[in-house]
Amino acid sequence: MPELPEVEAARRTALRHLKGRRIVAVRCAPDPIVLSGVSPARIEKALRGAFIEDAGRFGKHLWFELDRKPWPVFHFGMTGEFHFLKAPAEHPRFLKLELVLDNDRRFAFTDARRFGRLRLAHDPRNEPPLRDLGHDPLFGLPEADDLARLLGSRKAPIKAVLLDQGTFAGVGNWIADEVLYQAAIRPKRKASNLSGVEVARLRTTLLRIIRRAVAVNADSDRFPASWLFHHRWGRVKNSRTAAGAAIVHDTVGGRTTAWVPSRQR
């Protein structure tokens, strides 16, 4: 559930189910990894009885805005998920947090692989780790010449810079590959070596992909058929794009990278 569009979709769904509701009961798993530095008791105390007024997001982080502080801040890691339960008997696996609402519905946050995090914050956007994030493309990017200046000082591969949350908050592995594919840029190119034209293309492509993915609520079945997304998974040998171009899998920026040499020269 993890990159910007998926997290934004989770925020919108959470708002639909939770906005205006009061939390009448809280159950919190004693997981010292996902609950980094916060005791279940503190989370339960913070949430029980509070009204959920709004939900915010920046990058891959998501928080609920209550009628009192502190607020819960979620990060989905690799496998974090929100669930909105109806049947009282439903007990999802890997449960980290469960809220019972004043309409008898329940909300759950689960995380199988435990790379997700649940924190408490008084001002999420202005304290770590959110404070240290770079540009969230859904809130806008610097103009092309400013972005070119920003990238001009980065000697890492452009794929690694796209994944750097301190530069582009919310971009993850599939989005980075999709952007470089559509902008026709080789993932291993040094960021500082990109031309002004290439940076401008990267910028508009990133904005377009993020907006489109968010517009379809991160439902990948509704991503355009031309996207690399549909063919990039699994390090499958001899995989090809919809147009028949060969897809290659490499490691760039420490991550599996799918790219199309015939297009990204």
Added chain:
DNA sequence: CTCAGTGTTCAGTG
């Protein structure tokens, strides 16, 4: 049994 994996952090290096 082995290994990849929609992510972040931290130690080591230059």
Added chain:
DNA sequence: TCACTGAACACTGA
């Protein structure tokens, strides 16, 4: 001090 790299983290599912 900073940018960068690669390993580590934890666990499921193929």
